[in-house]
Amino acid sequence: MPEVNISGPAGRIEARYHHEKTPNAPVALILHPHPQFGGTMNNQVVYHLYYAFQRRGFSVLRFNFRGVGRSEGLFDNGPGELADAATALDWLQTYNPDASTCWIAGVSFGAWIAMQLLMRRPEIEGFISVAPPANLYDFTFLAPCPSSGLMINGANDRVVPTESVRTLVEKLKTQKGIVIDHAVVEEANHFFEGRMDALMESVDEYLDKRLGAAPEAKKA
Structure with a gap:
């Protein structure tokens, strides 16, 4: 899991990258x-999502938005972070020009940024949106949502209530040809403290459905 530094719109972007040597390996970008x-x-949900894709043969990149860790710049409340994510995806694709598919995953604020990037990049074929803050940010730009994916939240999340996510999902389900799955992790809060295994069980089940089981799951 080598550290990489990407030249971003606000300066250096600090990142961690796993390169899959298999020809045409798919790529995934994870947003915190x-x-x-x-x-x-290094958020625990981000960390587990990173390895969920790695286990399935993806080249995977996670990075710190501007002003976080050793990433340069200042928090920009959305536009700058979207620019960071677009730059990170450009970097990922430059090193994987023949990738068979492209996925994106985001957690909370990162899910909002991820879905905006999804609308701008038609090559993104799937997404995992963890605790998407549908009650805090405007998601109406998803009109229509161009890719199928999973939205998942905790039943005891006081930051992002289940009803707000369910309402968003129901609106997106009306779009032709796109299937948005929705899962709720029982007894989980916004950070999935003590419920990480349950969260990843749902994520793995969805990825297995879309991509096939991870190698270790096939051996079990």
Whole structure:
């Protein structure tokens, strides 16, 4: 899991990257929670998502938004972070020009940024959106959502209530040809403290459905 530094619009972007040597390996980009509330690329949900894709043969990149860790710049409340994510995806694709597919995943604030990037990059074929803050940010730009994916939240999340996510999902389900799955992790809060295994069980189940089982799951 080598550290990489990417030249971003606000300066250096600190990142961690796993390169899959298999020809045409797919790629995935993981975005972390809100920078002003302790969100970093080392967030436990981000970390587990990173390895979920790695186990399935993806080249995977996670990074710190501007102003977080050793990433340069200042928090920009959305536009700058979207520019960072676009730059990170450009970097990932430059090193994997023949990638068979492209996925994106985000956690909370990172899920909002991820979905905006999804709208701008038609090559993104799937997404995992963990605790998407549908009650805090405007998601109406998803009109229509161009790719199928999973939205998942905790049943005891006081930051992002289940009803707000369910309402967003129901709106997106009306779009032709796109399937948005919604899962709720029982007894989980916004950070999935003590419920990480349950979260990843749902994520793995979805990825297995879309991509096939991870190698270790096939051996079990």
